[in-house]
Amino acid sequence: MIPHDNDELLARSRALCNMMKDEDDWLKREVLSHAGNRWAFGVIHVLKEGGRLRHAEIRRRLEGVTQRMLTRTLRQLERDGLILRTDHEEVSPRVEYELTPLGEAFLLQIIPMWLWIFEHAEDFRQARDVYSKKPSE
Template sequence: MSSESLKIFAETETCPARNVLDRFGDKWSTLVILVLNEEEKLRFNEIHKVIGDISQKMLTVTLRSLEADGLVSRKVYPEIPPRVEYKLTDLGKSLVPHISSLIKWADQNFSSIMASRSKYNQKAN
């Protein structure tokens, strides 16, 4: 890459890699996408139950971000009490194979990464 082509990484707003990966590359978004990929649609409490250790506030924030980016759709049914369901959009579904590839890579390289971390930490101490 030339120094000219590297300039696209300089600004978060104009860099596709930084802008998009920052939104779904956090601790919870990828997990929510994978959970929603397993079912046609899920309610908030179903997602919360599957993930377990995510707070309700963080799940709300995560779902809103994914909805804002067009990866998740939210449907509110006019019932009492209101019923809300979430599902992946076509855009969200198109992301799943890429996440799956990353998970496969992580699984294949996990022991090497953990060994490297341990070796690094021993040197640092």
């Protein structure tokens, strides 16, 4: 359950940071990398909208993704339990992917962050512009 009060949220965050072990930090970085990865976010979003899909259908819906990148992304998302891969073991191979409940929860938590980033994209650009004009130290 995510606290709605800012002070409560900060206190909970501080407590989590204090309890975090090295392996938790690694896991956090790995899972959060999906949130910032265009293709991982895209796959999760496509599966939420399209339901159970085959590799080729996912690729058609993600303009610009290469077969290699899609395969790699699907494996990483499956490894972390965000998607489920079903191999029907038929003579003409048929493999389908679908979003798990964990993947859906992940998507619903990440969408507000993506929206916030895009709503503030110009602020980030301006800040970077100001920073780049500062004299080097």
